[in-house]
Amino acid sequence: MKILVAETISEKGIEVLINAGASVDVNTKLSREQLLGIIGDYDAIIVRSVTKVNEEFYQKATKLKVVGRAGNGVDNIDMEGATKRGIIVVNTPESNVVSAAEHTIGLLLASCRNIPQAHARLQERVWDRSNLKGVELLNKTVGIVGLGRIGSLVATRLKAFGMNVIAYDPYISDARFKKFGVEKREKLEDLIKESDFITVHTPKTEETMGMIGKDQFKIAKKGVRVVNCARGGIIDEQALVEALKEKIVASAGIDVLVDEPNPTSPLLDLSNVVVTPHLGADTVEAQDNVGVTVAQEVISALKGEMVPNAVNLPTIQSRDLEVLKSYLQLGEILGKIYYQLEKEAVEKVEIMYSGEVAGLETSMITLAILKGLFEPVLKERVNYVNASLTAQSRGVIVTESKEAVADNYLTLIKVKIVSPKGNFTISGTVFGKGELRIVELNGYEFDVTPTPYMLMVENIDKPGVVGQIGTLLGVGKVNIATMQLGRNFADNRAMMVLTVDSEVSKETLQFIGSVEGVVKARSVKI
Numbered sequence: 001m002k003i004l005v006a007e008t009i010s011e012k013g014i015e016v017l018i019n020a021g022a023s024v025d026v027n028t029k030l031s032r033e034q035l036l037g038i039i040g041d042y043d044a045i046i047v048r049s050v051t052k053v054n055e056e057f058y059q060k061a062t063k064l065k066v067v068g069r070a071g072n073g074v075d076n077i078d079m080e081g082a083t084k085r086g087i088i089v090v091n092t093p094e095s096n097v098v099s100a101a102e103h104t105i106g107l108l109l110a111s112c113r114n115i116p117q118a119h120a121r122l123q124e125r126v127w128d129r130s131n132l133k134g135v136e137l138l139n140k141t142v143g144i145v146g147l148g149r150i151g152s153l154v155a156t157r158l159k160a161f162g163m164n165v166i167a168y169d170p171y172i173s174d175a176r177f178k179k180f181g182v183e184k185r186e187k188l189e190d191l192i193k194e195s196d197f198i199t200v201h202t203p204k205t206e207e208t209m210g211m212i213g214k215d216q217f218k219i220a221k222k223g224v225r226v227v228n229c230a231r232g233g234i235i236d237e238q239a240l241v242e243a244l245k246e247k248i249v250a251s252a253g254i255d256v257l258v259d260e261p262n263p264t265s266p267l268l269d270l271s272n273v274v275v276t277p278h279l280g281a282d283t284v285e286a287q288d289n290v291g292v293t294v295a296q297e298v299i300s301a302l303k304g305e306m307v308p309n310a311v312n313l314p315t316i317q318s319r320d321l322e323v324l325k326s327y328l329q330l331g332e333i334l335g336k337i338y339y340q341l342e343k344e345a346v347e348k349v350e351i352m353y354s355g356e357v358a359g360l361e362t363s364m365i366t367l368a369i370l371k372g373l374f375e376p377v378l379k380e381r382v383n384y385v386n387a388s389l390t391a392q393s394r395g396v397i398v399t400e401s402k403e404a405v406a407d408n409y410l411t412l413i414k415v416k417i418v419s420p421k422g423n424f425t426i427s428g429t430v431f432g433k434g435e436l437r438i439v440e441l442n443g444y445e446f447d448v449t450p451t452p453y454m455l456m457v458e459n460i461d462k463p464g465v466v467g468q469i470g471t472l473l474g475v476g477k478v479n480i481a482t483m484q485l486g487r488n489f490a491d492n493r494a495m496m497v498l499t500v501d502s503e504v505s506k507e508t509l510q511f512i513g514s515v516e517g518v519v520k521a522r523s524v525k526i
């Protein structure tokens, strides 16, 4: 595991990587050319908000499996490019929210009380209190745009200052507004008109970029004060400069700029602006949290384990992860068997979840089944991230259905694979604490614990076949661990599933295939 740490993360985070046995290069001073020159050697990269992980980058990053974003916003990462290459992107959305919320309050107070300006004056040995008069927060109205993780923390803190808190966020429930005691505004326009202070906490999207601009400043209260500790440009920089010059906006606290990290913004020339160089997450606590979390996630992702904060995978609540683990293993195994038994192209995959599993977040299990299905033919080019895209690009239709109760089992996954030749079915269940079983294969019933090496033989149901297969495996020096027979009396066919201690060689398989009565013999690797 070779990991490049391209932007500063905490020592604790680096320790996690090293203790996991990774070979770690910390190089935070690379030029773009240098980065592109060496990235081809690495399995994973850890970045913050400066490194642009884009098409140009991916083309050079031929070995890359994981991008770790030490922080929250992933606007510097081309997600589509990562997904189509099967690169997993992980971030740490919870780790720095308190620091970002506290920095917001800091910027708000610093800008409305002119603290940095006063500090600078006094450091020049000038005791002059003129033009430094600020305003109080008590009884003022603050408008929060985006009542997510950070917006809601800011709301709670500003309520403690005795502010009247209103918010605009069309994408969250009324219950969330109630929970934080915040008054909802249906229209951004209304929030703008009523606010003495405005602070933005949305992600950077096409919709949010410039959402507060010229038109909004036209209807804002004269002397409104603004804060942007989210992403540069959500409050349009040029419009803000004009509004600050015209004193429509009395002050601005800004942590984020459009052209980061270049100090080119026209906001930097104005005396009624307080700026910091994207310091929202720069606290000891946030950086320890972020560093350790991103390091653990990158290691888990490289090991092929589930990561709760994988940005380009379905979200899993961490409490569900333990239960899901067994189903993910089972799903992958069920998927893996088809192409090892059949050579027919898949047209459709129908997945039926019944019983306990139907109540879980099954989208991840579906990905596991697809990953398993394509792995024997695509090898490591398919993973959880691109499994769904792989199915789509191969024209495979995937459907999921759920039933609350499973026949004969507490929980059951049935996979039906439709090919031009017909249908193939396989079912599995999980017993107790993660014991996996294959319980059905093409209509034959079993109770097989899957093992790394298996042999599946379909034969005419007549005396002598089983004995001959046992003998041939013995000759081939393959030890049989378990053997089960499923029978289909109507067709006079039987299916044998053997778990064996080592791989069955091609030669032994050929001998078994030529035994009279054997229809098909296949070695299966899990």
Ligand SMILES: NC(=O)c1ccc[n+]([C@@H]2O[C@H](COP(=O)([O-])OP(=O)(O)OC[C@H]3O[C@@H](n4cnc5c(N)ncnc54)[C@H](O)[C@@H]3O)[C@@H](O)[C@H]2O)c1
Pocket: 072, 073, 074, 093, 096, 097, 100, 145, 146, 147, 148, 149, 150, 151, 168, 169, 170, 171, 172, 201, 202, 203, 204, 205, 207, 208, 229, 230, 231, 255, 256, 278, 279, 280, 281, 282
């Ligand atoms: N300055 C820093 O160092 C720093 C640190 C952490 C996060 N951030 C940034 O802060 C921002 C908020 O982070 P978060 O963790 O609270 O995100 P979040 O996803 O928890 O919340 C964002 C909220 O914005 C809302 N939203 C989306 N589009 C909207 C729109 N058009 N109008 C109104 N609301 C909209 C969403 O519904 C959501 O509730 C992000 O941009 C993040 O990158 C900055």
Ligand SMILES: O=C(O)CC[C@@H](O)C(=O)O
Pocket: 048, 049, 050, 070, 071, 072, 073, 074, 096, 278, 280, 281, 282
């Ligand atoms: O510290 C950083 O580089 C960015 C922090 C913050 O903007 C985030 O998105 O998590």
